[in-house]
Amino acid sequence: MNAEPVAKRPGGRSARVQAAVHQALTELAGERDVNQLTIPAVAERAGVNPTTIYRRWGTLQALLAEVADLRGTDVPPPSSGDLRTDLEAYAVRTLADLTRPGGIAFFRAEVSSDIDERRNGLRECLRRATAGLDTVLEASRGRGETPPSPERLLDRIVAPLHFRVVFSVPGTDETYARGLVADLFSGSRHQAVELR
Template sequence: MNAEPPAKRPGGRSARVQAAVHQAVIDLAGERGAAQLTIPAVAERAGVNPTTIYRRWGTLQALLAELADQHEADARIPSSGDLRTDLEAYAVRTLADLTRPGGIAFFRAEVSSDIDERRSGLRECLQRATTGLDMVLEASRGRGETPPSLERLLDRIVAPLYFRVVFSVPDTDDAYAHALVADLFSDLSRPER
């Protein structure tokens, strides 16, 4: 009699460990700041052995990068039916993502060359940013609008937000994010010379 191998459980211990470790990183980043994160501290908070983290992620940078990937995938913005509103929501969410506890550390870990030479964190980070904007642009085109180019949105909205957060420029807040979009639309409404 041929016994079939037992079916794998969806999730199981591996999923529980991943969820516990992810939550431990988020909690500790919020309490202590991302600069104070260590694998032993994360392991203790998650209730796992540090070797479990080393075996699964290898380094703290890789773990932080995985969290950045997951957070971005979970934060898609639905279309409101208005391009300006959608771009404002995108800008505010991008700023919130970067300024959340550990946000900039997650970003730096994601684009670090130390993680995995086979993947380019910079390329993946840019791909996620452009995917979010592409969704906004597709919805706009679907309404028969002629939105600005993706490159223009990256230059006028995304790049200034990353720059100001990375370099801790004061007054980088939701009002600033809204102002970036307002400036873009102001320029779009001017007649070309």
């Protein structure tokens, strides 16, 4: 006599566990330094056994990277009709994304060499950064303008913001972000910051 097939759960537990773990990690990343994040702490906050996280994600870096992927980037607002204004808004949004609770921890995990071979996090980060820029540049070209290249904007706006946030350089705020755009339009460069 054949046993009756076991009914599958209607999608539920795995998705609930994933959502609880993601939420717990996001909350803890906003409350603690990245060096204080551990899988047992995430498991406790999520109400799951640490082995569940180890089995599914393997490492904290892999879990951080997955959550970073899902966080994505906010959809840029409609064009203001002015390239400089749009680039300033882009720079401020980029800075806000990096400095929001846990932002830099997620960024570091996403580009970590430990997991990059499987996920190509560097390429994904670059794709997201240029997707936001592409929206701004397309609007500018649609107005008949000749905007700077994406590479120039990455070099003059995106890279300095990431560098300064990663290394906690003082003075990296909205004024600095807007200043990068002003420098781009004036052709000058920010003075080097003296690190003490």
